[in-house]
Amino acid sequence: MKYSKQREKIQEYLKSVKTHPTANQIYSELIKEIPNLSLGTVYRNLDNLYTQGLIKKVRTYDDTDRFDGDLSMHYHVVCACCGKIEDGFDEYFDNISKKLEQNLDCKILSDNLIFNVLCSKCKDNLRRK
Amino acid sequence: MKYSKQREKIQEYLKSVKTHPTANQIYSELIKEIPNLSLGTVYRNLDNLYTQGLIKKVRTYDDTDRFDGDLSMHYHVVCACCGKIEDGFDEYFDNISKKLEQNLDCKILSDNLIFNVLCSKCKDNLRRK
DNA sequence: TTCTAAAATAGTAATGATTACTATTTTTAA
DNA sequence: TTAAAAATAGTAATCATTACTATTTTAGAA
Structure with missing residues (x-):
């Protein structure tokens, strides 16, 4: 897996918050730093990080996945x-x-x-x- | 909540199986007995039954909810x-x-x-x- | 440093589970 | 028997997520 600034920022952000944000919330936050960030990139990297065991996926009873940097x-x-x-x-x-x-x-x-x-x-x- | 045959059959079916079926799987099974059954009706009744605590909702890591009659x-x-x-x-x-x-x-x-x-x-x- | 193939991105389109809507039918209690 | 309330069937809409593609970035070799 090659380095990407986007993935680094996503992981960093998830480690810094305790709010269990959705992909969309992460996108809304990070686009302030990375103005041309794409929502698809957020999803793809969340999936990469989750598959690698570097973040957790939290499935509540609402219809949106949440993510957690606390392992x-x-x-x-x-x-x-x-x-x-x-x-x-x-x-x-x-x-x-x-x-x-x-x-x-x-x-x-x-x-x-x-x-x-x-x-x-x-x-x-x-x-x- | 008024009686409905559809809801009764859904609950009955969930009590009879150990397969944790999806809404679609329940629909495919019950349409054999109720030929004009509607998928929306299955979803609505699953939600009713779940809210009443009469069935369980199982959220695995795939994108589809599963249901369980074992309380x-x-x-x-x-x-x-x-x-x-x-x-x-x-x-x-x-x-x-x-x-x-x-x-x-x-x-x-x-x-x-x-x-x-x-x-x-x-x-x-x-x-x- | 320059070059190149592999991997990642942005932006957009497609997918698919679930929900919403509406005219019609069923239930239930008076 | 009747009429209001609730449920259904069938269809359309929603929205989170994934797929696709042209372009950009990364990383290692020359």
Whole structure:
């Protein structure tokens, strides 16, 4: 794989934010620095980076993929009401994946754990209505 | 929500199979019984059933949603090479979700845990090449 | 440094899953 | 039996993502 400024900037950007942006959001941000950036280039490089294991793909319950530069073992909590996305860490999650690789004799390429929730705030708001 | 034969058949079908079919696959199967069934009706009812918590939505890494009539707490293992989907059960998974609801004081509406793997067979096949 | 083939890009067109729309049919409760 | 509410079939529209192509960039050899 040859070097490209576009790919470097995409990876850099994903490492710098905790917002789990979509391809479109990444494009909108980076076009400020790279004025002739193409959306297709963003998609292609996100796919390259994902395939290489250099970024994570987060599939929430909405119709758009999100991307994450944080490679540590973690899951995501998405509020179905306000849309907020939070990271979640739990040693049990590591345990599940380790057991799985042993029991099935398989190699995990990537994982995606999403909890679609009603967050504390939104739950309280509903109660007041 | 009023009764509809279409919705009943969709739910029935999902309870009877372990294949995690797509909307299109469900449509192709049920049109044998309901000759004028519409794909839009399948999508609408899948969404109804999912929102009511009567079926699960499985989001693998391909671009198509899959559906599951098995409501027990389980995850899915998808081989990136041969496409095989297997169910996985682990008490740790229950633990993660229980802890999450307590710690964040939130209500889990649905969950989706996918492991994208190279299964045992495909791993061996690669080795031989 | 110059040259060249391979790989990447920008810009645009195509794809395909899903959703929206509307006239018609079905359900359900009075 | 009837009428309003909800569901359906069939079709059109949407929109995230992928494919395509002419041009540009990269990287290694001369």
